[in-house]
Amino acid sequence: MVIQNVLKINENLKPVIQMESLKYRLFTQYEFWRDIPEFANVSEKDFLNYKWQTKNSIYDQKTLIKTISNIASKEFIEAACQGFSRVPMAVRITPYLLSLIDWNNPWNDPIRKQFIPVSTQLIEDHPMLSFDSLHERQDAVTSSLVHRYPQKALFLALDTCPAYCRFCTRSYAVGQNTNIMKKGNFSVDSKRWEEAFNYIESHPELEDIVISGGDTYNLSAEQIKTIGFRLLQIPQIRRIRFASKGLAVMPMKVLTDENWLDAITSVLELGKKLYKEVALHTHFNHANEITGITQRAMQKFFERGLVVRDQTVLLRGINDTSEQMQFLIQRLSYINIQPYYVFQHDLVKGVEDLRTSVQTAIDIEKSLRGIIAGFKTPTVAIDAPAGGGKRSIHSYEYYNRKTGVSVYTAPSVRPGKYFLYFDPLHSLAENIRNAWKDPKQQQIMCDEALNEARKAKF
Structure with a gap:
């Protein structure tokens, strides 16, 4: 009996993994x-x-x-x-x-x-796209503060970044004017900032502030401390997060800008003293963006105890396969970045070639479960158009894969309202693509989806 049990245990042993499957641990190190x-x-x-x-x-x-x-x-x-x-x-x-x-x-x-x-x-835009599809400007309570969720606000501290992503959801304001877009403005301005701080102080329900823009990488060390210290000293604030893609586009700043790193650290230390959370939210979309330089930068953050979470955007031809996304998640986790969100691409004009269908996101979400620890598995989400806020990609009330219309609700943010997302034209059959060119057909397809969503609710 003892011999049989030993044999049974041995049968359960897994073969040694080949190094080929651990390539996510290997980073570009040479002087590329x-x-x-x-x-x-x-x-x-x-x-x-x-x-x-x-x-x-x-x-x-x-x-x-x-x-x-x-x-x-x-x-x-x-x-x-x-x-x-x-x-x-x-x-x-x-x-x-x-x-x-x-x-x-x-x-x-x-x-x-x-x-x-x-x-x-570049390909033709879906007719339902816009430049502010999330309606941030409509939810702005001051020129630099967006208050959509009951306990959280978005503080837009500046309008520049170290690099400009084509698919930016704030293309309506970030960076210089272009041929097709005259930008809004939320540049660094102490008066604008003070208006935001005063609003936060006067709203005791606010506990969580995201500091973004633009990119907080472009804030000076003194500006980092000015914002961080002021927010942490507001009694009801429990959490602040600095949002930055900088780690993906210029990781050497963490290695060589000691004043900036010390400023982030000083905000983190004050947070600890006040029992408040300070974190950095970053943005990697492909494993090739992570190099040996990235790893060294993350070691600096890790030594100082700063939690770093990643928010990825699902992009066609970049990370829209299970293999690509799994590899990215494993590589991020290996250097102590927590995969936090994988976002469905927003309905932003000018980047239809990079959008994927909701079904693609659903399929990828299924493939991510089980490849890594649960707390390292990102939530695949959609930021519901027109101000619905973040929703799990699976939580639609209705999804017509033929017309590409999915319908979401946001009972805690916009009770009673419905939010429509539209799959890219390239993912639809030719007759449906043609139907979307007709305003009457557009309305019919939207109304049909809304009616089906309402039926599903009751």
Whole structure:
């Protein structure tokens, strides 16, 4: 009997995993930037200096063309120039990001797709898209504060970032004006900030503040402390989060801007003394964005006890397969970043080529369960259009995969209201794509979805 039990236990032993399946632990370590002719003679010391990265970031098409002229084809350069003339976000990309792009195949590179549009890949927008699909401006209670959820507010401290993502949900305000978009304004302004602080102080229900913009990476050390200290000293505030994609686009700032890192740390330490939570929310979309430099930056944060969570956007041709998303989640977790959300792409104009269907998000969510610890498994969510707030991707009241209309409710945010999301045209049959071009047919499809959603509620 004892021998039989031993044999049974041995039968349950799993084979040793091959290193091939653990590739997420391997990071780019070599001096990859030297592959770019413009950066071939840049030393590691300079490349890792955030001041050098900022000074040499690309802010216009002319500089972009000059930098990639020896590594990209004329066809690609022409398509990129035409692409920027048709999208809401201006050029802004760091040398670090530019160096991570595979210039042997830039057309299909997952980092290039996020920051450099090419006209040959842009497609017709769904007619229901807008530039402020989440209606943040309608929920703004001051020029820099959005109060949508009962206990949480979004503090928009500035309107610039170290790099501009094509798919930015705040393309209505972030960055410079473009051919198709004159931007709003929430630049750094102490008067604007004071209005926000006064509102927060006068609303005792507010406990949680997200500090965003723009990107808090672009705030100075003193500005970080000004905002962090002021918020933490408001009695009812229990949690603050600094939102920044900086870790993905310029991780060397954490390594070389000691004043900025110390400022974040001082806010964190004050939070501990006051028994309040301080965290950093960052934004990685593909595993290629995570390098040995990222790992070193995260080690700095980890040493100081700062919790870092990630919010990924689901992007077509970038991370919209189970394999790509699993690899990203595993790599993030390995360097102590907690995968927090995977968001369905917002209904933003100018980036229809990057949107996926709700069904794609559902399928990916299923594939993520079980590959890693539960607390490292992100919630796949949709930010319901028109101010409904964040909802689980599965929580729709109705989803017509034929017309691509899904309907969500938000009883704690907008009781009694319904919010419609629209799958991208490229995911629909040709006859349905044509139907969406007809305003009458649009109304019929929306009304049908709403009626079915109401039936499902009762």
